[in-house]
Amino acid sequence: MLTKREELFGGTPDEYLSHKEKYENSTRKAVILFSLLRKIQEENNTDLTNYRNLLSGVLGASISQDGSPFGLHYIMFMPVFMSQADEEQQERWLHRALNCSIIGSYAQTELGHGTFIRGLETTATYDPSTQEFVLHSPTLTSYKWWPGGLGNTANYCIVIAQLYSKGECHGIHSFIVQVRDEDTHMPLPGIKVGEIGVKMGLNAVNNGFIGFENVRIPRTNMLMKHAKILEDGTYVKSKNSKLIYGAMVFVRVVIVFDSVNYLAKAITVATRYSAVRRQSQLKEGEPERQILDYVTQQDKILTAIAGCFAMKMNARMLWDTFNVINDQLHKGNMERLGELHALACCLKAISTSDSSLFTARCRVSCGGHGYMVSSTLPATSALTTASCTYEGDNTVLLLQTARFLLKTWRQIDTGPLTPTVEYLKTVSAPGFSYKWENSIEGIIRGFQIVSMKKISSCLNLMTAKVMSGMSQADAWNTISIQLVSAGESHCRAIVISTFHEDMSKAMRSMSASLAEVMGQLVELYAVYWTLERLGDLLEYTSISGADVVKLRSWYEELLRKIRPNAVGLVDAFDIIDELLQSTLGAYDGRVYERLMEEALKSPLNAEPVNQSFHKYLKPFMQGKL
Numbered sequence: 001m002l003t004k005r006e007e008l009f010g011g012t013p014d015e016y017l018s019h020k021e022k023y024e025n026s027t028r029k030a031v032i033l034f035s036l037l038r039k040i041q042e043e044n045n046t047d048l049t050n051y052r053n054l055l056s057g058v059l060g061a062s063i064s065q066d067g068s069p070f071g072l073h074y075i076m077f078m079p080v081f082m083s084q085a086d087e088e089q090q091e092r093w094l095h096r097a098l099n100c101s102i103i104g105s106y107a108q109t110e111l112g113h114g115t116f117i118r119g120l121e122t123t124a125t126y127d128p129s130t131q132e133f134v135l136h137s138p139t140l141t142s143y144k145w146w147p148g149g150l151g152n153t154a155n156y157c158i159v160i161a162q163l164y165s166k167g168e169c170h171g172i173h174s175f176i177v178q179v180r181d182e183d184t185h186m187p188l189p190g191i192k193v194g195e196i197g198v199k200m201g202l203n204a205v206n207n208g209f210i211g212f213e214n215v216r217i218p219r220t221n222m223l224m225k226h227a228k229i230l231e232d233g234t235y236v237k238s239k240n241s242k243l244i245y246g247a248m249v250f251v252r253v254v255i256v257f258d259s260v261n262y263l264a265k266a267i268t269v270a271t272r273y274s275a276v277r278r279q280s281q282l283k284e285g286e287p288e289r290q291i292l293d294y295v296t297q298q299d300k301i302l303t304a305i306a307g308c309f310a311m312k313m314n315a316r317m318l319w320d321t322f323n324v325i326n327d328q329l330h331k332g333n334m335e336r337l338g339e340l341h342a343l344a345c346c347l348k349a350i351s352t353s354d355s356s357l358f359t360a361r362c363r364v365s366c367g368g369h370g371y372m373v374s375s376t377l378p379a380t381s382a383l384t385t386a387s388c389t390y391e392g393d394n395t396v397l398l399l400q401t402a403r404f405l406l407k408t409w410r411q412i413d414t415g416p417l418t419p420t421v422e423y424l425k426t427v428s429a430p431g432f433s434y435k436w437e438n439s440i441e442g443i444i445r446g447f448q449i450v451s452m453k454k455i456s457s458c459l460n461l462m463t464a465k466v467m468s469g470m471s472q473a474d475a476w477n478t479i480s481i482q483l484v485s486a487g488e489s490h491c492r493a494i495v496i497s498t499f500h501e502d503m504s505k506a507m508r509s510m511s512a513s514l515a516e517v518m519g520q521l522v523e524l525y526a527v528y529w530t531l532e533r534l535g536d537l538l539e540y541t542s543i544s545g546a547d548v549v550k551l552r553s554w555y556e557e558l559l560r561k562i563r564p565n566a567v568g569l570v571d572a573f574d575i576i577d578e579l580l581q582s583t584l585g586a587y588d589g590r591v592y593e594r595l596m597e598e599a600l601k602s603p604l605n606a607e608p609v610n611q612s613f614h615k616y617l618k619p620f621m622q623g624k625l
């Protein structure tokens, strides 16, 4: 009788399963894991705060690098329900979703549209004679494409469609739609549903497509917490049309946590391997050195560790900010919605792009063995690059942040600013002066000045172009590279200052030795990004060549200081071997034995001579083909 652990983590490695077997195996594992989750849920309430911990606790430690067919049910279907369904609808469906007697997905993206959601083509036309909506996919490009779990798993999904009533289009709204029979799991009439095929990664997520041929759903299947359709077809608009976007903000907040989880796995593997792997002699005649002794290796890995700690603290700040503003939204105060959207956009973009960058570095820092699937670094790399796209393409999200920053800058003199942008007032105040200094505080100030000056420059450029006769849209597009850069600079200033402030607070309750190491991580992160963004700092601050020379020495000194604690820092993530699933990162360091153990599991090692020798090779080598 297999234990739960053996059931979850044993069996043929996923990499040797077919696409279909991989899905079936991940569904088997998901059922085990989510049965456990269901038990947890029975003991806890399901408000968003608890829900996020539940979500990141289980899904963030997902048992497969390929994701889970239940992921979207938890990541989007339920959060959207909690934020957009009215009380009657929650009463009808939420408990069934929570106990997984229905499995849901979230269908927004279409073959033809992902970013521009106002351009979505799926229609939901209200028929007052039957008090139903008619869901329809008018074109191939209107087919929903990507929804996780929709291929073969979900029997319900939330569909985002253009709402039509009394001949008028009211824009995109959310509808809950049953897609499969709850007993037979057969697609319901008028519904064409399937799986989109093999992807670069996340191949257990079961991403699907769905098309509707005049499918009728009751009026009460429109999620009506905000906007409504009355029985006679009268449209009652939402207090704020942007509230429909709320779920995307929530998921972006959660994705920042998730990007930390993925990066923590990758740097645990790369750091432990770099402590085990010995290669080359630093001095003639000496034994081969641990590759972690090479400063170039430290440059790749220790900065990733610092980045992981930095983003973890910023994820917590973002979550706290989300909760504060979400409470205000529930009370009808929309004042900080734009700020929350901008912050969630840039932190999702920066956390996922950093995670992708540093994970790729971890992969190459492990040489050939880092290219083995059994190291899990390729899968983590595929995961992190996907996160730069899903829940909003990073470029598009940074442009959203830039849009908010320009709006803020236009109003800079009309009153107080909201917390995440009030630095703009400080560094642009009359009489404010700043001379570069090589300190954490000096670096933070420098990044804030760069951000302010980029925003100001973008606005001046926009104004000049529009004054010269260019349309607002063309002017925006023309300078969009600089707009993205302004969004990134703003975010980097927030990340460094949050890391410094929150870590300084945390250090007060640490032992002196731990506080010293944590302080070194903050310095390493700040100095690393200073050296990475020297162009901006040279353009907008008084930093000098002499400062840069000292910064480089400071950086190298920090690498030297942190090196002895590298393994301890990643051990602190406490990721068990079963979740790490890596031949290179296992806690016992038996890298070579594990590489060989995994290799022998290859089906190609089942017999000494593969059948292709007799069928192909031998006739070929004998000139018979």
Ligand SMILES: CCCCCCCCCCC/C=C/C(=O)SCCNC(=O)CCNC(=O)[C@H](O)C(C)(C)COP(=O)(O)OP(=O)(O)OC[C@H]1O[C@@H](n2cnc3c(N)ncnc32)[C@H](O)[C@@H]1OP(=O)(O)O
Pocket (backbone or CB within 6 Å): 055, 056, 057, 059, 060, 071, 075, 076, 106, 108, 109, 114, 115, 116, 117, 118, 148, 242, 245, 246, 248, 249, 254, 255, 257, 258, 337, 338, 341, 389, 390, 391, 392, 393, 396, 397, 400, 403, 404
């Ligand atoms: C712990 C483990 C679990 C987590 C790990 C995740 C695992 C895998 C998850 C994968 C699941 C993936 C799901 C998806 O991908 S769902 C689909 C996501 N799609 C998107 O994000 C689409 C992105 N596009 C957009 O958001 C919009 O199209 C965009 C805003 C980019 C542009 O739209 P539009 O042109 O209409 O907007 P404008 O630029 O004109 O701005 C209009 C105003 O609306 C405001 N706005 C826009 N979005 C939001 C928002 N989300 N919240 C609040 N406000 C928003 C915007 O600021 C403008 O306001 P102003 O006019 O006042 O400036």
Ligand SMILES: Cc1cc2nc3c(=O)[nH]c(=O)nc-3n(C[C@H](O)[C@H](O)[C@H](O)COP(=O)(O)OP(=O)(O)OC[C@H]3O[C@@H](n4cnc5c(N)ncnc54)[C@H](O)[C@@H]3O)c2cc1C
Pocket (backbone or CB within 6 Å): 072, 106, 107, 108, 109, 112, 113, 114, 115, 116, 145, 146, 147, 148, 202, 207, 386, 389, 390, 391, 392, 393, 395, 396, 399
């Ligand atoms: C693994 C994965 C899981 C997903 N899961 C789901 C899901 O469950 N449900 C769901 O609904 N969707 C899902 N998606 C879809 C995802 O939300 C979209 O892929 C994403 O929103 C980007 O849209 P797109 O793919 O159409 O890219 P596009 O928007 O076509 O972007 C392509 C390029 O065009 C650029 N671009 C687009 N618009 C602009 C602009 N205005 N200004 C400047 N540049 C622009 C982008 O920067 C990008 O470089 C998933 C995607 C992935 C990869």
